[in-house]
Amino acid sequence: MPISPPSAERTQHLSEQLERFTTRDDGQVALGRRLIADHPGLPLCGFAISHSIEPEPGTPEHSLILQVGEHDTDAITAWANALGAQPVVDGARHTLTATLDGIGIWATATVAEDDYDMDQAVFTPTSDDVTCSYRGLLVTEIGEDGDLLLVGHPPVRDVLAVTSAYYRDTCGQRLRPFDGYDLTDSINRRWGRFVAYPTRTEWQVRFVPSDTPGAIPVTWMHAHDGHTQDLASVVERCPNCRRPSRGLAYDPLEGHRVRVCPSPACRHRWPLADSPTPSVKEHA
Template identity: 70%
Template sequence: MTISPPSAERGQQLLQRLEQFTTRNDGQVAVARRLLADHPDLPLFGFAISRTIEPEPGKPAHSLILCVGEYNTDAITAWASALGAELVIDGARHTLSTAIDGIGIWASAVVHDDVYDIEGSVFTPTPDDVTCTYRGLLVTSLGEDGTLLIVGHPPARDVLAATSAYYRGTCGQRLRPFGGNNLADSIGRSWGRFIAYPNRRDWQLQPCWENTPGAMPVTWMYTEEGATQDLGDVEHCPTCGRPSRGLAYSPMNGQRVHVCPSPACRHQWPVTDSPSLTSSKEHS
C-alpha cells in the first residue's frame, strides 16, 4: 500500500483549506483535527465537505469526505480498519461510511481498470439497469445533452415513439425537429458491451464489433439536434379548435402562451394567470 501521511505542516495546511469553506460546520473542522492527530500515518491528501438538507433518520446532516486518491483502495481499507467502519466493496468501488461526534465520515476509491476483471464484468442489462422502459425497449438517458440509448436495433418508428414517451413522461416536454432537420436522421446504430465498472449501478458502455463476446446491439437517439417545448394542460386552439399541450414564451412580452401544434395555424394564446416577465421585472 502506498502511504503518504501528512506531516505536521501538511496537516495544518489541510485544516486551513477546510476552514476556508464558507459552508463548513465547526464540528467538521474538529473531527478533521482529531483524525490528523490520531492517524498521522494513514494516507490523506485533503478533505471535502457535504451537507444534507433533509437527512434520513439517524443520519448526520454534515459530513467530512476523506480524499485519499481515486484508485487507492488500500487506503480505504486502512481507514476503515482504523475507524472501526464497515468496508463496503461493490464491484470495483470500495467505500467506508461512519460517523464521529455527529459528523459523517465518508471515503471511496475504485480498483483501476488495468487490474480489474473487466471481462468478468460484462452483463446483459435489465429494466433495473436503465432509466425507463417503453413497450419492452430499455431506454437510458446519457449525459447532459439529452442523448438517449436504447438497447437493440428497433425500427425508427419505435425509437421515435420511445423518445417521445421519455420526453413527455420524464421531462414534461415535447421534442420537435429543429432547423428543418428530421428527427429520424438523429438515430444511430452500433454495438457495445455493458460493463459493470465500477459497479452495476454505474455501468459503462464499451463500443465493440458485432462479433465481440458479450456484444449487444444499441441504438442512439441524439436529441440535442431537436427543439424541446414544455407541455401544459390540454387546451383547444381558439382559432382552429385543435387540442394542444405545447407551451412557450411570447417574444413580444415574455408572457407564457399556448401554441397550436397545427403547422397551418400556429396560433398562440395566453396561459391563464400567467404573469408577464416584462411587467414582473419592472416591479422587482
C-alpha cells in the same frame, strides 16, 4: 499503502486546512485533529466537511470527509482497519463509512480502469438499470443533451414513438425536427457492451464490433438534434383552424406564454386561458 512517517510539512498543511473550518463546525475540526494525532502514518491528502439538513434515522448530522488518492483503495482499507470498520466494496468503488464522537467519517476511492477486470464487469441490462420502459423497450437518458439509448434495434416507428412518449411524459415537451430535418436521421444503430464501472448503478456503455463477447444491439437516438416545445397540461382547439393543440411558445412582445397551433399551414398563436391580459398601461 500507508505512508510512514509523515513529513512535518504535510502535517502542518493538514492542520492549517482544518483551521479554515473552525468558524463552521468545531466538532468536525476537533475530530480531524484527533485523527492526525492518532494515525499519523495513514494516507491522507486533506479534509472536507458536510452537513445534512435532514439526515436519515441513525445517520450523523455532521460528517468529516477524508480525502485520499482517487484510486488509493488501500488507503480506504487502512483507515477502515484503524477505525474498526469494514470498507464497503461496490464494483470498483471502495467506501469507508464510520462514526466517531457522534460525527460521521467518510472516504472513497475507485480502482483505476487499467487495474480493473472490465470483462468481468460486462452485464446485460434489465429494467432496474435504465430510466424507464416503453413499448417493452428499455430506455435511458444518456449524456447531458437529452439523447436516449434504447436496448435493441427496434423499428424506426417504435424508436420515434418511444422518444415522443419519453419527452412528453418525463419532460413535458414535444420533440420536433428542425426545418428541413427528419428525426429519423438522428437514429444510430450500434452494438455495445454495458460495463458496471465504477458500479452497476453508474454503468458505462462502450460501442464495440457486433462479434465482441457480451455485445448487444443498442439504438442511440440523438434527440438533441431536434427542437423541443413545451406542452400544456390541457388540450385546446386552435381558434383559427380548430385543430387540437397542447403546444406552447413564448411571446416576447406580450411577455408571457401563448398557445401555438401545431398545423404548419396555420401556426396561429393565442393566449393561455390563465395568462393575464396586458393592460393599457403596460403598453404605454
